[in-house]
Amino acid sequence: MNGAQAVIRTLVGGGVDVCFANPGTSEMHFVAALDDVRSMRAVLTLFEGVATGAADGYARMAGRPAATLLHLGPGLGNGIANLHNARRARSPLVNVVGDHALTHKRLDAPLESDVDALAGAVSGWVRRSLTTGEVGADVADAIAAAARGQVATLVLPADVSWGDGASVAAVPARRPAPHPAPEVVDDVARVLGSSTVLFLGGGAVGEAGLRAAAQVAAGTGSRLLAETFPARMARGAGVPDVLKLPYPPDAAREQLAGVQHLVLVGAVEPVAFFGYPGTDGRLVPSGCTVHVLATPAEDAVAALQQLAELAAPGATPAVADARRPGLPTGALELRTLAEVVGALLPEHAIVVDEALTSGRFLPGATVGAPPHDWLTLTGGAIGQGLPAATGAAVACPDRPVVSLQADGSAMYTVQALWTQAREGLDVTTVVCDNGAYAILAAELENVGATSGGERAGQLLDLGGPSLDFVALATGMGVPATRATTAEELATQFRTALAEPGPHLIDAVLPR
Known part of the structure; x- marks a missing residue:
């Protein structure tokens, strides 16, 4: 089995069976191996930024990684913007970037670049495969790394792909996200009230997380806000309606005015997107204490459910009523x-x-x-x-x-x-x-x-x-x-x- 076949078979065996691709010469053995592994769905895109953005959208909805296939440093460079968005979304993504054969690197060919450095800007995990015999294990490690909610980039030299002697590797079982310690939940429960805001992100803005958060709000008088740009948020009739923190800094500060306790649940502390002359980019009000109920790497839904059981047992969460606007007429605005x-x-x-x-x-x-x-x-x-x-x-x-x-x-x-x-x-x-x-x-x-x-x-x-x-x-x-x-x-x-x-x-x- 050549290296490319082992790469694809390990991907599929690890649950990664969709690849958004824009390949070039160094990836041709990967392309050819698709005929041997028909369980991998390969989706051609005409620009690398489409491949990386599509892999992000896939991961947000499927809850598991897709792969990308990009061509050398320039191809990775074309895809970096949407890898940045995927990183901020904590999307699991296996980013496969082909590179020159190891024997060709020393010649400084026209497309030579520092792929590893480019990948490091947007990846939580980067590895270059150096031998065909180890490439299956490298792919398995990449899948495991992506499953932790990050971009995992595997740099795949062409001769590692075409070399023989590769084998498929098993992917380690995914570990569940850790729960917060009971004392953390106890500490947050003590500060709940009308001057407290639960700031929600990640899994906390899925339906289960929103229901638990709304139960806490109903039972304690605390307010709820979601991060400005959540990766995936449940909405609609029968789902708690939670406002997002506004994008303009002045409007965001107005939403947070008077808050004495800001509790982060699957989100990080909010800051302005940009620095403006004469203003502080930090949005948390002066004198407000920031608490962390669950980091983005922890199980925010479990944390909210534990908090609801402790601080608001039996409280009924408010949900959005079923209603629609009438169809408008006249000018389109x-x-x-x-x-x-x-x-x-x-x-x-x-x-x-x-x-x-x-x-x-x-x-x-x-x-x-x-x-x-x-x-x-x-x-x-x-x-x-x-x-x-x-x-x-x-x-x-x-x-x-x-x-x-x-x-x-x-x-x-x-x-x-x-x-x-x-x-x-x-x-x-x-x-x-x-x-x-x-x-x-x-x-x-x-x-x-x-x-x-x-x-x-x-x-x-x-x-x-x-x-x-x-x-x-x-x-x-x-x-x-x-x-x-x-x-x-x-x-x-x-x-x-x-x-x-x-x-x-x-x-x-x-x-």
Whole structure:
């Protein structure tokens, strides 16, 4: 058995049976081995950032790793932004990066680079396979490392792949996440009350975690907040409705004003995304004590259930009522776009939200929709939405995926549409087309760059020429329409949801 065959067989044996790939010459033995191991599903992407983002979306929904296959340092570099988002989401991901044959490294060929250093920036675990005989064990270790909620990068030299004498290795059993110590739960129970906020992230914003947290809130008067960009959050009718901490620092500080005890549950201490002149990036109020009920590596759901049993036995958690906005009419704007989504969102949908500034009304419009999952831009590196929707659809083929996508960030990874068409994925993309990097217009003011004029504005504007998302989508095999009114959006959204396969709607919004 050659090294590439052992790699794929070990991956499949360890439960990693999907690989999002953009291969090159150094990965050809891996590609050839796919014919020998048909239980591995290989999904071709046209850009490495689509492969890494899709693996992230897959992991968030499947709860287990997908693999990627990238070509040398430049290919890894193209995929780094969405590996960064995966790292922030604590997604399990096995990132296989091909490299030059060990005998070729010394020649400094044109594509030579320090793959290990690049990988280290976004990986919790990095290893370079050096011998064919050990490659199976290396893959098994990579799977075990990824299962701990991190990107595990295996650098695979070409001659290790083509060499003979490899064997399949068994993957160690996954260890369950540790529970917090009883004294930690006791200490947190003593500070619960109206001046306490439970700050939720990770597994704590799944349905079981939200119910336990809402029980604590109901029984103690404590407040609940979720991190700004959770990896996967349960929402909808019958699920506790928990507000997310706002993105703008001033609004976040307002939400936290007066809090004396901030309890972290599967989340880290909140800070502003950026530093602004004359302001402190730390959002926790002065005099507030920060407590840790469960770290992101611990079982946040178990911690909340223990806390609820101790501090709020018998309390009834508040949940969202079933309600939908009426279908709007007239002009298509941010509010009416959100109302259309809320009115028509199907049951058990997976919503991938990279609407950015166009999404401000979405939470309120969808809170009472049928139960669904909401995926967000965890690391802030835009271009995550379309790939993550692709991976989520591969992971959950029986669930509709709705991708709410800003126009500027859509262009980072628009090639994901081709993969959706090729794989026949049930993804409905709504492009929020306001013709601008609108978030940067606000940030220009926030950072105090008040001298920004016409030339600065040109770097924030997407016109001249305007992007034609209908042409872009149809050119990659995805049926597409354009909506300019609320009625048109509702008709097109309903049709797209009813028909199998991918669709795109270009929702034209005011600039």
